[in-house]
């Protein structure tokens with residue numbers, strides 16, 4: 001069992017607290033992705049797991065062993081960095097073999113592992129090349145190969161794809177997904193601020209903000225049932241539309257009056273004590289549909305049409321001042337600038353958050 005257990009993990013730089021007490025249980029073989037806005041502490045947390053940053057408070061266990069004071073090389077982890085960190089004067093083969101040579105593995109074992117990793121990552125034709133003769137994507141695959149050769153119990157990735165262009169990013173992401181399938185017993189922890197990477201690679205996503213956890217869950221769980229407004233807005237692109245509302249009736253269903261005056265009933269239960277309170281109503285751009293019917297959700301004027309081919313984004317004015325509602329229509333929408341349009345959405349796709357931003361569904 002090579003799980004990880006983080007208990008009330010804290011980090012301060014002098015008087016500045018940057019990680020405020022993280023509790024997290026990561027199972028063996030799990031692929032966990034840390035996401036969050038810049039500066040929220042993703043890298044710091046990963047570096048503490050790696051042993052590259054001292055832990056200020058709390059306990060960290062790898063494989064049941066408390067590792068707070070165990071040096072990086074003894075933790076059974078391998079880390080892949082954004083910058084590849086390859087030795088420029090060594091061939092691909094030597095870069096991958098380096099760690100094992102230091103560990104005094106036999107020549108046969110080194111060769112077996114290097115060739116195995118190269119095969120897995122389609123690097124065999126490049127084994128004799130120097131890093132400078134490789135593309136960015138190939139270099140990152142060498143860095144991943146070097147990590148595989150170390151036979152780690154836990155694999156850490158710190159934004160490994162952010163130096164790659166869009167096409168290479170996709171290809172390397174798929175490579176990493178395949179790798180995690182092949183190495184299904186190896187625990188992987190991955191830091192990114194790319195939503196697509198998080199959604200496609202993770203078994204579970206940990207959403208961080210300002211040094212604490214906002215929510216942990218499977219990708220679609222976070223998408224469909226965000227626990228709070230922060231997660232609701234962070235997961236999904238374009239972000240969820242949020243409209244100020246007032247609760248006008250409570251019970252198994254809840255009625256709200258949206259800014260602009262429209263009344264909407266949601267399949268969300270609320271207590272009687274919530275009646276009259278201000279709330280935030282949420283609906284994702286992709287859950288909105290154009291309707292001609294009278295029981296529409298809201299109505300507004302289209303101010304911008306962005307036709308992207310596969311989807312059309314409509315910016316609708318008229319509900320919240322200076323904050324257009326965005327609707328994402330499939331394909332090419334037959335809607336023009338200046339059109340007055342009514343929108344509706346399935347009841348199950350509507351979200352409601354309390355004054356503190358917590359979901360009423362949670």
Ligand SMILES: Nc1ncnc2c1ncn2[C@@H]1O[C@H](COP(=O)(O)OP(=O)(O)OP(=O)(O)O)[C@@H](O)[C@H]1O
Nearest residue numbers: 013016018036037038039040041042043044045193
């Ligand atoms: N050596 C340091 N001294 C003081 N503060 C630091 C130090 N290193 C990081 N921080 C602060 O800790 C916080 C977390 O930084 P961290 O790099 O972990 O964020 P991040 O979520 O990985 O951000 P990004 O996505 O921009 O890389 C930031 O506010 C940062 O300014």
